[in-house]
Amino acid sequence: MSEATLTPAELAAELGVSTKTLMNWRWQGIGPRYVKLTPGRSGRIRYRRRDVNAWLVSCAAGAAA
Template sequence: MEELLTPEEVSSSTKLALQTLANMRRDRRGPRFIKLGVSVTAPVRYRRSDVEAWLDSQVVETGAG
């Protein structure tokens, strides 16, 4: 099974605030996430590959020369 990351771990590695990640989840943008349950307070986890894919999608190409 692939490693699952907590919001705190994603926040630490991306330097995004926990509230920013929460806002991104609410707005359905940012890295894909997994909710472990159906309640509002169910834990959230991120697959490492989903975080990496999202980061790759954020790369902005700059013009050469």
């Protein structure tokens, strides 16, 4: 991947949540978009910086409404 990506641990630290919270958000479909690099239940996950930024903007817009 040539663009900036974050591991779940990196994103969790940045957002101040646990990796388990990110996992729950993925399961519920409410967190930032992610890319699954390997198949299966324990496949490697990465978050694109642009997707995280877009998600943060949408959260802020929803809170302001």
